[in-house]
Amino acid sequence: MKASSIQKVSDKVSAKYPKLSGKHPKVTEQSPGRYLLIYAFADELPGGKTIHQQVRVVADEEGNISKMSVSRG
Numbered sequence: 001m002k003a004s005s006i007q008k009v010s011d012k013v014s015a016k017y018p019k020l021s022g023k024h025p026k027v028t029e030q031s032p033g034r035y036l037l038i039y040a041f042a043d044e045l046p047g048g049k050t051i052h053q054q055v056r057v058v059a060d061e062e063g064n065i066s067k068m069s070v071s072r073g
Contacts, residue, residue, distance in 0.1 A: 009025075
């Protein structure tokens, strides 16, 4: 996946999730022309606990997002 396409996806993701601004995703190819980008971050909760979250984005090689989901664990 081209760096310009990753930047295009990252801009769209950080617009929806500002905490991911400036973070770099882990990129894996699912099938030819289709990529999975995983952004990970942690949030502090009241009481001192931490919640780890992942934003998973499926995009094509031009940077067009087809699916986005958030997991909390």
